[in-house]
Amino acid sequence: MNIHLIFSSFILLILVPSKSLGCNCGDSGPLSSTDPFDALGPWHQRHLDCGIPPFAYRLPQDAQAKIHAIWVNYQAGDECEQEQEQTRAIIMAIPEETRMQLFKGVCGPGFLKNESDEVRDRFMHVWFNDDMTIEQKQTEFRKLAQELLKNEESIARFAKFDQKLSEQISERQQTIQKLSVNAREAYNKWVNFRKQEHNFLSSLPPEIRAELGLM
Numbered sequence: 001m002n003i004h005l006i007f008s009s010f011i012l013l014i015l016v017p018s019k020s021l022g023c024n025c026g027d028s029g030p031l032s033s034t035d036p037f038d039a040l041g042p043w044h045q046r047h048l049d050c051g052i053p054p055f056a057y058r059l060p061q062d063a064q065a066k067i068h069a070i071w072v073n074y075q076a077g078d079e080c081e082q083e084q085e086q087t088r089a090i091i092m093a094i095p096e097e098t099r100m101q102l103f104k105g106v107c108g109p110g111f112l113k114n115e116s117d118e119v120r121d122r123f124m125h126v127w128f129n130d131d132m133t134i135e136q137k138q139t140e141f142r143k144l145a146q147e148l149l150k151n152e153e154s155i156a157r158f159a160k161f162d163q164k165l166s167e168q169i170s171e172r173q174q175t176i177q178k179l180s181v182n183a184r185e186a187y188n189k190w191v192n193f194r195k196q197e198h199n200f201l202s203s204l205p206p207e208i209r210a211e212l213g214l215m
Contacts, residue, residue, distance in 0.1 A: 050080035053087065058102045059094065066090050092209050111149070111157035119148045130199060138165055 052071050056064055070086045091099070112120045126132065126140045145158045179187060201209060 050074065050076075050078075050083070053091075059091070060098075063090050063094060089209065089212070092206050096206065109157075109161065111145075111154050111161055113157075114151055114154060115149070122148060130195065134165075134169060138162065138169070 051074065052067060056067050059067070067087055067090055070083050070090075074080060074083060094102075109120075109123060112123060122144055123141065126137055126144065129137070132140070141158075142162065145155070145162075149155050149158055176184060176187065201212075204212070
């Protein structure tokens with residue numbers, strides 16, 4: 001089994017991709033897998049799923065055509081890492097302001113669905129802070145929720161989100177504790193390497209990231 005797949009559940013809670021990547025929010029409730037503010041959702045999902053992204057229809061026509069061309073020969077069950085990277089490169093090549101407009105009001109935490117842009121930005125600022133651990137982010141989220149969330153539906157959705165996130169943090173910690181000493185040491189180093197990779201790639205201009213994504 002690919003080592004990335006083995007540890008992906010750990011890394012998803014640590015490494016956060018660009019908030020402008022885009023996602024498919026769906027309408028199946030605050031804890032569905034398509035809710036980007038679900039503890040398991042695309043808000044911190046490092047990789048796209050195999051196949052044409054469900055949000056592709058929101059992209060400019062030329063980007064849609066390129067993405068469809070990438071996946072035209074893909075067969076279900078095949079490895080798709082190269083196609084994922086090519087798709088990500090095309091999305092990241094779209095100007096950031098355009099991406100934000102395309103997904104504004106669509107992608108974001110379910111518990112912020114009915115909140116203002118200002119409130120959403122306060123939460124996103126915490127979530128995308130690479131200097132904070134997931135535990136620190138959860139603590140800060142709880143403070144923000146108490147301060148900013150007034151809508152009963154938003155409060156209820158946040159409670160479910162917070163519970164799910166706590167479960168995922170606990171499961172991750174338990175799994176890490178079961179690793180051998182050497183494996184845990186290797187895991188910690190690997191996490192640091194991946195964070196360095198993320199920070200480096202995030203510092204590059206979008207057009208450079210797009211070129212690298214095609215390699």
